[in-house]
Amino acid sequence: MTQLEQSDIFYPSSEVTEQANVAEYEKLYQYSVENREAFWAEQAENLNWFKKWDSVLDESNAPMYKWFDGGEINIVHNAVDRHVENANRNKMAIIWEGENGEKRNFSYNGLNREVCQFANVLKSMGVEKGDVVTIYMPQIPELIFAMLACAKIGAVHSVVYGGFSTEALASRIDDAHSRVLITADGGSRRGKKINLKAIANDAMKRSPSIEVCICVKNNELDVEMEPSRDFWLHDLKALPIAGSKCETEKTGAEDPLFILYTSGTTGSPKGMVHTHGGYAVYTSTTHRMIFDIKPQDRWWCAADPGWITGHSYIVYGPLINGATIMLYDGAPNYPYPNRWWQIIENYGINILYTSPTAIRGLMRFGERWPKKHDLSSLRLLGSVGEPINPKAWKWYHHVIGNDKCPIIDTWWQTETGGCMISPLPITPLKPGSATKPFFGNEISIVNDEGNEVGANEEGKLIIKNPWPGMARTVFKDEQRYKDLYWSQVDGKWRYLAGDSAKKDDDGYIWVIGRIDEVLKVSGYRLGTAEIEHALVSHPAVTEAAAIGLPHELKGNAIHTYVVIKEGMVGDKNLCNELKEHVGSEMGKIATPEDVQFVEALPKTRSGKIMRRVLKARALGQDEGDLSTLEE
Numbered sequence: 287m288t289q290l291e292q293s294d295i296f297y298p299s300s301e302v303t304e305q306a307n308v309a310e311y312e313k314l315y316q317y318s319v320e321n322r323e324a325f326w327a328e329q330a331e332n333l334n335w336f337k338k339w340d341s342v343l344d345e346s347n348a349p350m351y352k353w354f355d356g357g358e359i360n361i362v363h364n365a366v367d368r369h370v371e372n373a374n375r376n377k378m379a380i381i382w383e384g385e386n387g388e389k390r391n392f393s394y395n396g397l398n399r400e401v402c403q404f405a406n407v408l409k410s411m412g413v414e415k416g417d418v419v420t421i422y423m424p425q426i427p428e429l430i431f432a433m434l435a436c437a438k439i440g441a442v443h444s445v446v447y448g449g450f451s452t453e454a455l456a457s458r459i460d461d462a463h464s465r466v467l468i469t470a471d472g473g474s475r476r477g478k479k480i481n482l483k484a485i486a487n488d489a490m491k492r493s494p495s496i497e498v499c500i501c502v503k504n505n506e507l508d509v510e511m512e513p514s515r516d517f518w519l520h521d522l523k524a525l526p527i528a529g530s531k532c533e534t535e536k537t538g539a540e541d542p543l544f545i546l547y548t549s550g551t552t553g554s555p556k557g558m559v560h561t562h563g564g565y566a567v568y569t570s571t572t573h574r575m576i577f578d579i580k581p582q583d584r585w586w587c588a589a590d591p592g593w594i595t596g597h598s599y600i601v602y603g604p605l606i607n608g609a610t611i612m613l614y615d616g617a618p619n620y621p622y623p624n625r626w627w628q629i630i631e632n633y634g635i636n637i638l639y640t641s642p643t644a645i646r647g648l649m650r651f652g653e654r655w656p657k658k659h660d661l662s663s664l665r666l667l668g669s670v671g672e673p674i675n676p677k678a679w680k681w682y683h684h685v686i687g688n689d690k691c692p693i694i695d696t697w698w699q700t701e702t703g704g705c706m707i708s709p710l711p712i713t714p715l716k717p718g719s720a721t722k723p724f725f726g727n728e729i730s731i732v733n734d735e736g737n738e739v740g741a742n743e744e745g746k747l748i749i750k751n752p753w754p755g756m757a758r759t760v761f762k763d764e765q766r767y768k769d770l771y772w773s774q775v776d777g778k779w780r781y782l783a784g785d786s787a788k789k790d791d792d793g794y795i796w797v798i799g800r801i802d803e804v805l806k807v808s809g810y811r812l813g814t815a816e817i818e819h820a821l822v823s824h825p826a827v828t829e830a831a832a833i834g835l836p837h838e839l840k841g842n843a844i845h846t847y848v849v850i851k852e853g854m855v856g857d858k859n860l861c862n863e864l865k866e867h868v869g870s871e872m873g874k875i876a877t878p879e880d881v882q883f884v885e886a887l888p889k890t891r892s893g894k895i896m897r898r899v900l901k902a903r904a905l906g907q908d909e910g911d912l913s914t915l916e917e
């Protein structure tokens with residue numbers, strides 16, 4: 287660890303730099319921002335287009351930008367079809383392992399067969415181009431087949447993370463008006479079976495739009511199936527309608543590929559809309575350049591496909607690049623804390639991409655678990671989702687990477703579609719900094735007036751340009767998209783990320799955290815509004831507020847304050863009941879750490895809850911300006 291401890295700058299080894307897909311940063315960066323359209327057009331040439339675009343970037347209706355408009359492409363044509371025609375045909379596309387040790391593998395040819403069959407099943411259920419299909423599944427290969435099957439026929443998938451629960455699922459189905467839901471009987475965690483279908487059934491009671499529910503048999507749970515609405519996938523696949531050939535729909539570059547709901551500052555989650563063309567170009571380019579993918583690599587993004595990281599870097603980016611992807615459905619420390627390290631050794635994983643929370647979680651079991659395994663296949667290590675603290679960075683680098691793998695700390699969001707700030711394998715690293723903007727991106731830190739702040743000063747992170755992977759809108763709410771993210775300074779549009787950050791003297795960017803009512807809990811993005819809504823839906827509660835407070839493992843933990851109805855007793859029992867209630871409405875990840883019963887919540891005179899006051903009080907800090915606080 288010599289170099290790292292002396293200066294806290296890590297210089298990548300020649301072993302990594304000599305074979306890097308991108309050998310130089312500064313010149314190409316300069317070129318990419320001065321010739322943005324040319325740079326992205328060159329990257330787009332790596333994909334197969336049914337018809338070339340008319341314009342690379344259409345700014346005529348900014349900030350409703352269009353990329354590669356007039357072009358015809360289908361992301362599945364690039365992620366699957368073309369590989370079946372080329373040398374990747376028999377290459378492993380997906381290696382899957384379940385928590386109980388079950389293994390399943392799919393070559394690109396096998397993946398194509400599964401996707402075609404699934405697509406034919408969807409067609410037979412009346413799914414058409416543009417329809418939104420909701421998917422609620424464990425991390426099994428069928429989740430990927432379902433996503434690709436939708437995209438193949440031009441339908442739009444809306445994946446709801448399998449760890450979410452009834453209300454979270456129901457509200458997302460409602461917003462999207464989905465007619466079809468794809469789910470499974472259930473999944474497993476730590477040897478315990480989770481009944482997803484039961485949650486889906488409850489959600490369907492609350493969301494009348496679902497007419498068809500396709501259920502994958504996964505964990506053999508005895509589940510309730512409603513005749514004429516619910517069908518087993520294996521029954522449908524046995525029918526003649528589910529042939530193993532299906533033509534890929536020619537979609538427009540700007541046609542919607544998926545909706546992914548994410549929590550924001552206020553109200554209900556926003557359905558961020560991504561497209562077939564720009565998203566394909568952006569995810570595959572970033573995956574190739576940042577993660578340095580080679581044909582012989584085994585790539586493991588240990589996220590859940592149900593979040594943006596999984597969409598972009600388990601499914602689309604890697605498959606477009608013809609990579610072999612690892613998928614593991616289980617807890618990282620089950621049955622023992624060496625499970626991940628065992629997977630890396632068993633399958634010879636070359637690149638691991640995970641979250642600081644996962645690293646901290648495994649770090650607490652000590653070095654002896656990874657030390658049992660040969661991790662020498664690893665070449666690069668990635669991090670995403672929240673700032674990585676230097677202690678976790680150094681452990682990851684030293685213990686897992688044996689001091690030879692660069693830590694690729696990538697900053698981005700559901701809205702950005704792919705990595706926006708990130709080192710390349712050739713970049714000198716500073717633990718805790720996501721380093722420099724990716725090609726084509728100009729990123730600044732500004733004050734409340736919108737002016738750039740000085741070096742090492744904290745401010746708001748903004749992006750000064752459009753990029754192909756950007757979300758195009760909030761589903762059915764263009765105005766909300768414009769209002770939430772875009773503002774104009776000196777006639778130029780800029781994207782406001784909602785994070786605070788600093789740039790140091792070397793131009794390295796250090797992301798500090800959210801400046802809005804979004805919580806990052808174990809890297810998962812949750813909105814205070816949804817947690818509060820779940821609390822208030824309990825009959826004992828009249829008002830509720832949720833805040834995030836620092837937590838050693840989770841980054842942030844949810845702390846809640848509730849006002850209960852007269853006559854109710856705020857005791858330990860009610861506290862536990864409320865925690866469970868939030869868990870069953872929203873999902874376990876949203877379960878509060880703590881519920882405090884209070885007489886009243888601090889509010890502005892116009893009735894807005896002042897969460898920052900609660901936070902300052904909890905942390906024993908100055909409460910700041912209280913002039914707007916009501917009596």
Ligand code: PRX
Nearest residue numbers: 670671672673695696697698699700797811
């Ligand atoms: O606060 C930033 C944090 O995660 C937010 C985006 O969350 P989500 O849309 O769920 O996407 C997460 C995975 C791409 C950001 O606004 N964040 C993400 N990556 C980093 C990060 N914060 C610091 N460093 C990162 N590398």
